[in-house]
Amino acid sequence: MMRRIRQLPWATYTILLLQVIVFGWEILQGGSENISALVAAGxxxxxxxxxxxxxxxxTPIFVHIGWQHILINSLTLYFMGQQLEFLYGPLKFIGLYLLSGIGGNLMSFAFGSNTSLSAGASTSLFGLFGLYVTLGLIFRKNEVIRQWSQQFLLLIILNLGTDIFMGGIDIWGHIGGALTGCLLGFVISVPQMQNSLSRLxxxxxxxxxxxxxxxxxxxxVARA
Incomplete structure (x- = not known):
């Protein structure tokens, strides 16, 4: 029984639970599209x-604007998170997820709008997309991983292309998340393949x- 519990993707489930708790708190504070509630939520x-x-x-990684926003991001995390958590283990997965989100938010802070707020897990999710791309480069002899990599690279390109023509999308956050995820893929190794990354x-x-x-x-800071 305990072994089965340890095999559960508890990190992915924990992040999903935090998102739901924060979203519920937003609703109680005036709504998930209420500016004051969103600012208070982080x-x-x-x-x-x-x-x-x-x-x-x-904190924006766990804050969402509207039901559609949290639903799409949660579903994406549910399916991608389980797979990557299995590959990396829960602690490394949490690190990859949070650092990708921070990288995306930093890019948004540097180049995004100073007149509007932004929130959502998409910075972290784009980091996971980027991580898959790097895995394809590292394990290019593995046909399955290489195909994953190509698919997620196409997904990044298509999403960024869509971002350009849609209003209210933080494209800089997405770019920063994807870039951070790509770089983290060269830093954090898959446990079962410890020698896959060069020291340089x-x-x-x-x-x-x-x-x-x-x-x-x-x-x-200079722009704000």
Missing amino acids: AKVNGLVAQGQWWRLI GRIISIVILLVLTVVLYQIG
Whole structure:
């Protein structure tokens, strides 16, 4: 019984539960599309981040605007999360998910709108898309993983293309999430394949991530 429980994708389920709890709280505070409720829940507002509320680069991952928003993101997380959690393990998966979301929110902070707020798990989900792309590069001899990689690369391109023509979409958050996920794929190895990443590749990716973090934050503060 305990073994079956340990095999459950509890990290994915926990993130889904947090999203639902936060969404319920938004509704109680005036609605999931109420600006005041969204700001109180932790949505990203560039001016507030620049004033020192750095946690708004993390909390937006769990905040959603409207029923359609949380439904689509939750379904995507449910199916993708289980697979990646199985590959990486729960703790690494949580790290990948959160860091991708932070990277996406940093990109949005640096280049996104200063007059509107943003929220949603899509920054993290695009990070998972990007992670799949990198897995295809690392394990290019694996036909299944390579096909996954090609499919998710196409999905990123199609989604970003759609973002351009749709209003109210934080395209910079999506770009930042996907880029962060790609880089994290070179840093964090799949446990069953510990020797899959070169030391040099890891070091270069870590340096790029650190530099991006500092530069994007400074740009965001200067613009806000």
